Amino acid sequence: LNPQLVSMIVSHLKTQGLFDQFRRDCLADVDTKPAYLNLKQRVDNFVSNHLSNHTWSPHLNKNQLRNNIRQLVLQSGMLEQGVDRIVAQVVDPKINHIFRPQVERVVREFLSPGSCSEEPLAPLPPVEPRPDSSIPEPGTEQSYPVCISHAGYVCFFAFCHPDFVYGKR
Template identity: 95%
Template sequence: MTALPPGDPQLVSMIVSHLKTQGLFDQFRRDCLADVDTKPAYLNLKQRVDNFVSNHLSNHTWSPHLNKNQLRNNIRQLVLQSGMLEQGVDRIVAQVVDPKINHIFRPQVERVVREFLSPGSCSEEPPAPLPSTETKPDSSVTEQGT
């Protein structure tokens, strides 16, 4: 595996498959979806789409013969053509995903990639040693002869 050069499409594909089997993508998706509905960008987009649909429906008179599927597809196409979804999703990503990339997602991905590229050789990194506040054993005994 490590014989492939960095960036090789086969290596990238193998790493992505490994990340998926580890469940990282699903975990990231759950983490982001848990936050999405509380963010202003999502609430704003939802309001804009609701208003757009309401305005469009106000121009139609309901009747038992109304083709609801055709109307639904027409509204879907109009929403897609308006560009509001693309802009709204970009804002949602900026508010939900971007803050998590460097502090949450990247360290987990880097750990799994290291383990994938060198199985068994990279155990969990030990925590950095804390500065000691304890006194060292009396070293005067060993230093007396010098």
């Protein structure tokens, strides 16, 4: 895939409000999921235990204490594991049935403006990218199924991982 094209598609998806909609959909029910409740409880207990070892005084540097706790929580690995579980419970169930069809529709519209009907299209099967495959420029006459599927996944991955740069590992 052309990294510049991926960037253009991601920008287009953002301007369509799709990522904001996905974010709202996921955040709407995250606090009801067991993984979130478990992580919240673990972090609360961790912070309470840490604070129990400190004696409050008017001269206590609260900012330094807060930053210290933040670093300890990050170093513990509990956030990373907890967030992975939250994603598995909140995002994963929505990927194939909700997010993927919407991303594919917008990618189709972007790559072939005016050629998409208003009827929902059947989702494309997952396709492994070929090393020699590339996506042509938007609006050119060519069939897109393999490219759309791969572009959709790359765009969705870029949305989920803001630090993602296509082509770099």
